[in-house]
Every structure is written in structure tokens, then in C-alpha cells.
Amino acid sequence: MNSQWEPVLKDVISEVLETMFFCMVDFEEGDCEKEDFEYGSEICLLNHKGRLAISLQVKRDFAKALTANLLGIDEEDVDEDDLQDALRELANMVGGGYHARMDNSDLRLGIPRAWKIETSETNGTETTTGLRFGCYGEPAGTAVLNYVPCEAC
Numbered sequence: 001m002n003s004q005w006e007p008v009l010k011d012v013i014s015e016v017l018e019t020m021f022f023c024m025v026d027f028e029e030g031d032c033e034k035e036d037f038e039y040g041s042e043i044c045l046l047n048h049k050g051r052l053a054i055s056l057q058v059k060r061d062f063a064k065a066l067t068a069n070l071l072g073i074d075e076e077d078v079d080e081d082d083l084q085d086a087l088r089e090l091a092n093m094v095g096g097g098y099h100a101r102m103d104n105s106d107l108r109l110g111i112p113r114a115w116k117i118e119t120s121e122t123n124g125t126e127t128t129t130g131l132r133f134g135c136y137g138e139p140a141g142t143a144v145l146n147y148v149p150c151e152a153c
Helices: 005-021 060-071 080-102
Strands: 026-028 039-047 050-058 113-116 131-135 138-149
Touching: 005 060, 005 080, 005 131, 005 138, 039 080, 050 060, 050 080, 060 080, 080 113
Parallel strands: none
Antiparallel strands: 026 131, 039 050, 039 113, 050 138, 131 138
């Protein structure tokens, strides 16, 4: 990950999680270890030259807590649709915040997506270039920023 992007992405993620999801996170240093993440979400910032994808992977318990906090309901009442909607909203807020901080009007915000990660797809996903974050001392997720030039889109 480009080192100039890292502090901006950390600030945006922290701000969004604290103000909209009422959750404090800590970023962990070093390479990411293998973790079993159950959910992913992503949003792209696009222009004619390519796309910048911000991808998040999180653990199920963390996703349920975020969803409950956002909707003001008990975690037991969170269903799959609510959970994926909240993760799309998380990606949208992080993408919008990143776009605003980078102040690049040439980019436009894409449509966020969210999905459940199947264990057969990626059991123990290894992410070595992402930002690891935790909540209350437990691993919660990762964030990765990738640029794809237009010819590869």
C-alpha cells in the first residue's frame, strides 16, 4: 500500500466507525496474519484512467455489532440483509470520506457492494498489504486499497 494513502485511510475508517457505528478501533502494525473473515465489502473510485478500490474484510461478530449500533437494535435482531446493508453503507462512507480527503474531483464514487465470504473461497485469507484493525483487543478486520489502471479494468 502506498504509504501516503495509509494515514488518510486510517483516519477515515476511524472517523466513520466512531461517529456512525459507535465503535472504537485500533490499528495494528506489521504484516497481516491469516484470519478467517466472514464478510467483505468494497467501493471503487473511478475515472477514465482506472479505478481505486477500497476493500474491507471483517469478522461476523464485528459486522453484527456494527449493524446493531447503526440501526439501534440488539445484535440478536440483526439479520443477513441488515448486515450486508450496513457493510455496504460502511464501504460507502469510507469511500466518500477518502474521496473528500484526497480532494480529487476527477474521481467519482461507485456503488458499494457486500458479500458473505464462503469458507471454500478463502479459508484463512492472507492479507499482507492491508491495514489490520481490532476492537477491544480482538482482530476485527482489514482494509486494502488497490489501484487498477483502465486497460486492466
